[in-house]
Amino acid sequence: MSELKIGEISKPRFEFRSFGQNFNNAWKRMSRLSVPVPEKVWERQSDEVYIISRTNDINNTKIRDGKMDIKTYVQTVDGLEQWNPLMKGEFPIAKEVLENDVFPAFQVEMPKLDKPTYTYDEFMTMIKANKDLAAVNVHKQRFGFMVNNTICEVGYVLINGARVTTINSESTEIEDIKKTITDCQLEGVENINYLQVIKRVIGMSDKPLAN
Secondary structure (H helix, E strand, O other), X not given: OOOOOOOOOOOOOEEEEEEEXXXXXXXXXXXXXXXXXXXXXXXXXXXXXXXXXXXXXXXXXXXXXXXXXXXXXXXXXXXXXXEEEEEEEEOOEEHHHHHHHHHHHHOOOOOOXXXXXXXXXXXXXXXXXXOOEEEEEEEEEEEEEEEOOXXXXXXEEEEOOEEEEEEEEEEOOHHHHHHHHHHOOXXXXXXXXXXXXXXXXXXXXXXXXXX
């Protein structure tokens, strides 16, 4: 089995992730069980905009540094989710990409598109005009670890300013993630992805967080 390396692209991974207010015990165990990781992933911060669709839970769309990234849900195995890249693009973005990839991924009515390309601001105007879509500001402060050859992190996430804590383990190997969940005492904790947590925080879903 080839070893996973943080920050490098590999074949599609499975992921356990959850969100709540307090994962201090699991965080402590994860940090102590971790092998040394590259300094560049000790702590990372980013600002992103997620486009959330009331009618869609299978396509995850985010924008960071002027680039759009859409991942699509593939399957769940033993409670772990697998997502694959669907498209990558940057602004200004072509009309054809919006028609063929972006708005179909949102599963909402197509807006009228009469220009060859659209800037970020023009795109956001279309998002805000659709009652089934929401542009949500997400700030991430993430601390990286590696346990049982799975890429792990604990992070503070601000969702439109509301702070939640996240913890995750991801790998191409399902059994390695399951062992990490056990080792970090996370058994029984709900697997919650970014689409779900954002919907819960902004009121698009009435489900609670993990704690």
